Amino acid sequence: MSLENKIILGIDTSCYTTSIAAINLGGDVLLNKKIQLKVKEGNKGLRQSEGLFQHVGNFGELFEDFKSRTGESQIVAVCASKTPRPQEGSYMPVFNAGYNFAKAISQIVGAQFYETSHQEGHIKAAQFCSNLKADRFLAVHISGGTTEILISAKNGAGFDVSLVGGSKDISAGQLLDRVGVRLGYPFPAGRVIDQNAYGYGDEKCIFKISSKDGHMNLSGVETQAYRIIESEKFDDNKKRQLSYHVLKAISEKLKKSIIYLGGKYGCNDVLFAGGVASSRFLNSEISRDLSTKGIKTYWSRPEYSADNAAGVALIGRDIYIKNGDEKNEA
Structure with a gap:
């Protein structure tokens, strides 16, 4: 199977957005979707419990056209943001929704599973579509x-x-x-x-x-x-x-x-x-x-500046390649 037909699935569930992305090993973004969490009119935010509940409900809609967008591609790895920052003690409950959903998918399809932080995903996505070397x-x-x-x-x-x-x-x-x-x-x-x-x-x-x-x-x-x-x-x-x-x-x-x-x-x-x-x-x-x-x-472009899972998927892609997993499955 070619690099273009092997994909990394990225999942990110932040305080205000449910995001998924699919990137093939060639570096092409096949899918980058998100749903903004709903905040009642006049309110200035969401409780973590409310955000967690909405994330769970958003996954069905986000994955509706997954197969049509990715075709016969095989999910070889799933990467999720587990924490807000790459620091000890960094934690927010909303990230549990994406993390556990991603882990379940990886076990069902027999894919590698990786984790990263929301902040690293932001940096990776921004760097991806800028000229920073x-x-x-x-x-x-x-x-x-x-x-x-x-x-x-x-x-x-x-x-x-x-x-x-x-x-x-x-x-x-x-x-x-x-x-x-x-x-x-x-x-x-x-x-x-x-x-x-x-x-x-x-x-x-x-x-x-x-x-x-x-x-x-x-x-x-x-x-x-x-x-x-x-x-x-x-x-x-x-x-x-x-x-x-x-x-x-x-x-x-x-x-x-x-x-x-x-x-x-x-x-x-x-x-x-x-x-x-x-x-x-x-x-x-x-x-x-x-x-x-x-x-x-x-x-970066707005779609890669705001909350997204593309950076998370890109990190997963780099881990997969660095570990030599693509060679092991060739």
Whole structure:
């Protein structure tokens, strides 16, 4: 059987998305599907138990066209994200849904089974569709639950990561979602905030964020934004303006932190991963200003920035090849 007919199945069940992906040993993405978990109107998130329940219910829909998309291909390995981060003690119940479902599939079809972390999957997916070739780089993981700046070094199929900066309180994604909900947008609101801000104009940021040595606090912006929302009447233009300044504040502090940490750790390559990394506003602002400092930025396509299982499948593919399993089954 050729490499194109042997596939790796990747499964990821994060806090807000159920994802599956199928990649053949030749590196072609045959399938990359996801279902966003449902959040009740006006709410700002989900309990872990609610997320776990929805993940279980989503698998049937995600696998409906699996056979038609993959044809006669054979699943030779299944890889799942078991933890949020590649660190001891990292745990969230929602990942149990995908992990145990993946393990069951591997046993039924007689495939190899591997595990990785959600964060490594994000980094792998982002690197996959960018031009980043370096084995050591700064990885900026900005999502609904995370705003972290990491020293990332390739380690086999995955990555060794060391946390060196980021937000000490709420994440950038939480800030965007919470302000967006206050403005009347449905959760998650990051995409609408980005649409509002992109192309708005060029104004000096009205918010101040405390930051030091690559670390920042974002909850102060949330408080300031709430005060503005409560004290003024908001039409569409006002919403665009506030969206601009919230994203501008995130951009300014990320740039300052990246410049500091890049110099400290000797990294001039920066990879952006996570759902918030699909922001056109942040891409434009950060890339433009960091390029003047000799820092190269790498961004992936939105479908590989937001939660997805493609990176998990790619890690599984690399493990399978590295272990020589494809030779053993030839």
